[in-house]
Amino acid sequence: xxxxxxxxxxxxxxxxxxxxxxxxxxxxxxxxxxxxxxxxxxxxxxxxxxxxxxxxxxxxxxxxxxxxxxxxxxxxxxxxxxxxxxxxxxxxxxxxxxxxxxxxxxxxxxxxxxxxxxxxxxxxxxxxxxxxxxxxxxxxxxxxxxxxxxxxxxxxxxxxxxxxxxxxxxxxxxxxxxxxxxxxxxxxxxxxxxxxxxxxxxxxxxxxxxxxxxxxxxxxxxxxxxxxxxxxxxxxxxxxxxxxxxxxxxxxxxxxxxxxxxxxxxxxxxxxxxxxxxxxxxxxxxxxxxxxxxxxxxxxxxxxxxxxxxxxxxxxxxxxxxxxxxxxxxxxxxxxxxxxxxxxxxxxxxxxxxxxxxxxxxxxxxxxxxxxxxxxxxxxxxxxxxxxxxxxxxxxxxxxxxxxxxxxxxxxxxxxxxxxxxxxxxxxxxxxxxxxxxxxxxxxxxxxxxxxxxxxxxxxxxxxxxxxxxxxxxxxxxxxxxxxxxxxxxxxxxxxxxxxxxxxx
Amino acid sequence: xxxxxxxxxxxxxxxxxxxxxxxxxxxxxxxxxxxxxxxxxxxxxxxxxxxxxxxxxxxxxxxxxxxxxxxxxxxxxxxxxxxxxxxxxxxxxxxxxxxxxxxxxxxxxxxxxxxxxxxxxxxxxxxxxxxxxxxxxxxxxxxxxxxxxxxxxxxxxxxxxxxxxxxxxxxxxxxxxxxxxxxxxxxxxxxxxxxxxxxxxxxxxxxxxxxxxxxxxxxxxxxxxxxxxxxxxxxxxxxxxxxxxxxxxxxxxxxxxxxxxxxxxxxxxxxxxxxxxxxxxxxxxxxxxxxxxxxxxxxxxxxxxxxxxxxxxx
Numbered sequence: 001x002x003x004x005x006x007x008x009x010x011x012x013x014x015x016x017x018x019x020x021x022x023x024x025x026x027x028x029x030x031x032x033x034x035x036x037x038x039x040x041x042x043x044x045x046x047x048x049x050x051x052x053x054x055x056x057x058x059x060x061x062x063x064x065x066x067x068x069x070x071x072x073x074x075x076x077x078x079x080x081x082x083x084x085x086x087x088x089x090x091x092x093x094x095x096x097x098x099x100x101x102x103x104x105x106x107x108x109x110x111x112x113x114x115x116x117x118x119x120x121x122x123x124x125x126x127x128x129x130x131x132x133x134x135x136x137x138x139x140x141x142x143x144x145x146x147x148x149x150x151x152x153x154x155x156x157x158x159x160x161x162x163x164x165x166x167x168x169x170x171x172x173x174x175x176x177x178x179x180x181x182x183x184x185x186x187x188x189x190x191x192x193x194x195x196x197x198x199x200x201x202x203x204x205x206x207x208x209x210x211x212x213x214x215x216x217x218x219x220x221x222x223x224x225x226x227x228x229x230x231x232x233x234x235x236x237x238x239x240x241x242x243x244x245x246x247x248x249x250x251x252x253x254x255x256x257x258x259x260x261x262x263x264x265x266x267x268x269x270x271x272x273x274x275x276x277x278x279x280x281x282x283x284x285x286x287x288x289x290x291x292x293x294x295x296x297x298x299x300x301x302x303x304x305x306x307x308x309x310x311x312x313x314x315x316x317x318x319x320x321x322x323x324x325x326x327x328x329x330x331x332x333x334x335x336x337x338x339x340x341x342x343x344x345x346x347x348x349x350x351x352x353x354x355x356x357x358x359x360x361x362x363x364x365x366x367x368x369x370x371x372x373x374x375x376x377x378x379x380x381x382x383x384x385x386x387x388x389x390x391x392x393x394x395x396x397x398x399x400x401x402x403x404x405x406x407x408x409x410x411x412x413x414x415x416x417x418x419x420x421x422x423x424x425x426x427x428x429x430x431x432x433x434x435x436x437x438x439x440x441x442x443x444x445x446x447x448x449x450x451x452x453x454x455x456x457x458x459x460x461x462x463x464x465x466x467x468x469x470x471x472x473x474x475x476x477x478x479x480x481x482x483x484x485x486x487x488x489x490x491x492x493x494x495x496x497x498x499x500x501x502x503x504x505x
Numbered sequence: 506x507x508x509x510x511x512x513x514x515x516x517x518x519x520x521x522x523x524x525x526x527x528x529x530x531x532x533x534x535x536x537x538x539x540x541x542x543x544x545x546x547x548x549x550x551x552x553x554x555x556x557x558x559x560x561x562x563x564x565x566x567x568x569x570x571x572x573x574x575x576x577x578x579x580x581x582x583x584x585x586x587x588x589x590x591x592x593x594x595x596x597x598x599x600x601x602x603x604x605x606x607x608x609x610x611x612x613x614x615x616x617x618x619x620x621x622x623x624x625x626x627x628x629x630x631x632x633x634x635x636x637x638x639x640x641x642x643x644x645x646x647x648x649x650x651x652x653x654x655x656x657x658x659x660x661x662x663x664x665x666x667x668x669x670x671x672x673x674x675x676x677x678x679x680x681x682x683x684x685x686x687x688x689x690x691x692x693x694x695x696x697x698x699x700x701x702x703x704x705x706x707x708x709x710x711x712x713x714x715x716x717x718x719x720x721x722x723x724x725x726x727x728x729x730x731x732x733x734x735x736x737x738x739x740x741x742x743x744x745x746x747x748x749x750x751x752x753x754x755x756x757x758x759x760x761x762x763x764x765x766x767x768x769x770x771x772x773x774x775x776x777x778x779x780x781x782x783x784x785x786x787x788x789x790x791x792x793x794x795x796x797x798x799x800x801x802x803x804x805x806x807x808x809x810x811x812x813x814x815x816x817x818x819x
Contacts, residue, residue, distance in 0.1 A: 140695035141695065143692060143695055143697035144681075144692075144697065184568060185656075186655065186683075186684060187656060187682050189601045189656030189661075190817075191602060191603075198568065198571065198572055198604070201571070201572065201602055268688050322690065322711070344710070345709075345710025345711060345714060347710060408565075408566070409565070456650065456679060457679070457697065457698060459647045459648070
């Protein structure tokens with residue numbers, strides 16, 4: 001049988017009424033937990049695992065897949081409406097999405113996120129079906145030095161993409177990098193900057209920091225302004241749906257986001273966040289409306305949302321072909337496979353084709369279900385914003401706190417949430433961008449570990465960093481991204497200076 | 506107002522355990538890992554065997570399980586219905602993290618499962634046998650890079666022991682720590698490193714598919730159904746088992762401890778548990794009472810010794 005016949009057969013399995021029901025339960029649950037900050041898809045799947053022992057393998061895996069896709073999508077709703085990222089992969093969505101929502105364009109923002117997720121999920125799932133073996137070969141080329149080069153590229157593109165002032169952006173980034181140093185160093189096992197506090201040994205949780213900086217900091221900022229707050233939230237202005245311009249401005253970012261998110265998701269150390277950062281940076285650079293970035297540009301929602309859903313499908317590539325779980329959710333799905341005596345890996349496609357293709361087909365169906373489930377809800381969601389401000393922000397605080405306790409029942413974690421909330425408030429007051437702090441916390445440890453692994457493998461030889469063609473190309477792109485704007489700016493300033501000089505005559 | 510808010514949250518957090526049903530099991534790790542799976546398997550079997558009507562699993566992740574252990578020792582003191590899952594990795598983590606709470610501060614009940622370490626190389630590797638690898642290690646310890654799990658964990662300790670037995674300074678080993686077996690597997694498959702080490706289960710499907718070559722396993726005797734010599738056969742006296750255990754809270758009376766031990770014994774003897782072991786590929790290494798206490802003390806001192814020699818513990 002060829003790939004098409006397998007997929008068709010898979011679709012027949014997934015389209016059985018009971019399996020459709022499992023998919024529906026999965027996406028509904030997944031969307032719900034994605035909306036709650038802190039409670040991620042991993043915990044939900046873990047809680048459901050014992051329940052699904054009673055189901056047949058196909059049914060339970062279909063449900064897990066639904067939860068996974070639903071969770072990736074659900075995070076965007078709170079990011080856009082409440083500026084409270086439910087998952088670390090939707091942090092970037094909050095940047096432009098929340099600005100859009102405040103300007104009464106929450107409807108189009110949610111719609112472009114939903115449709116973008118669908119398009120990306122569709123393309124990436126088809127990619128999973130047809131080119132998984134090739135993608136995996138490519139991902140395995142990535143060793144420590146290639147990852148390090150990728151991180152350098154992410155740092156360069158992302159830090160220049162945030163905020164108007166490079167200095168302020170870099171300051172925020174370094175705050176994040178400093179926070180990233182806290183905890184046990186992975187390569188030596190030694191604790192750094194933990195001051196003997198056991199709770200700090202594992203470092204700072206990304207979602208705690210993100211929720212604190214975005215949600216708590218924002219609430220404090222609004223509360224501090226009292227009634228004088230200038231930016232009145234407009235629930236709906238214009239249509240709730242996307243206009244023709246919105247469509248025209250969204251479709252390219254969807255495709256680019258997919259192209260960035262899928263391969264990075266498939267890399268064992270890639271993760272969903274890096275794809276969203278790179279997608280945001282790419283959209284900011286390519287947009288025809290640069291003035292809108294930072295004030296609610298639809299491209300800045302469409303691209304990263306597509307990227308995070310594409311990376312969710314990408315994650316399944318190493319899981320199914322190598323038996324290699326690259327996220328917590330994937331690790332639990334692996335446990336789910338083992339529950340039925342199935343060992344994902346190079347032989348799974350050969351030994352259990354029905355199951356694998358049933359899973360891939362049900363991903364396609366889950367994806368469609370998400371769209372059907374969420375588009376009609378957009379009108380309802382945006383009404384959230386018409387709640388009076390004191391209630392809305394009290395609700396956000398409650399939500400953020402509950403989510404944090406839900407993920408980690410510890411008083412210390414709550415203390416950190418408050419402390420970082422105050423930091424976020426102070427940074428807002430003094431005009432420092434928030435996102436680079438979170439970016440620093442995510443990218444910092446990855447870059448450091450990969451650099452040290454690369455140097456450890458080469459026994460301290462620095463030339464190893466440029467000895468691989470992939471790493472070299474990535475580093476050259478990063479260098480170009482850093483230097484070209486500097487040259488352009490220098491020339492621009494030169495023109496301004498010469499004009500000034502000329503006008504003095 | 507804020508104080509009230511905080512206070513009510515705190516009160517809620519403290520009141521939560523009061524609703525806990527028969528048994529509460531702390532999995533001191535994130536969902537998905539070995540301890541989490543052990544805790545959830547215990548949960549399933551305890552409920553299906555009627556040992557406990559309602560079992561709750563709580564994840565308290567962090568720092569090789571020492572965060573969960575510290576929380577367990579202080580918050581559940583004297584609670585006869587609270588259990589924590591742990592294992593060999595925790596022994597190392599307590600030492601490297603200088604954890605103020607150790608396994609002496611809880612009541613170890615029994616060792617439940619275990620898994621042997623496997624040493625693999627990519628199919629394209631020049632090393633055909635474990636002997637080849639050891640020869641290379643002796644010639645230039647730095648040139649042999651090992652990918653495995655977290656620093657100071659079972660994988661790292663095993664490499665240290667191999668080096669020591671081979672007459673190589675364990676401080677000189679070039680061990681590349683990854684956050685888990687999965688990420689390390691990618692580095693091994695991509696031939697980024699010379700060799701890989703992890704629990705056999707992590708490598709099984711790759712070995713069967715021929716993409717990895719299994720050089721040796723760390724068991725006492727050859728494992729049935731696994732086509733590889735032991736490390737011992739090559740003349741190095743290294744036997745390592747990554748075991749998992751269950752412990753009860755500190756401050757229990759002898760009767761309470763006996764009751765928990767009886768429950769665990771009933772669980773281990775049940776057909777449902779044996780069935781679970783088979784599907785998960787875990788070895789049954791049940792050991793309880795004084796024999797377990799003795800073995801635990803031996804493991805702790807051996808681990809401390811090798812971690813000092815590797816240079817991870819002062």
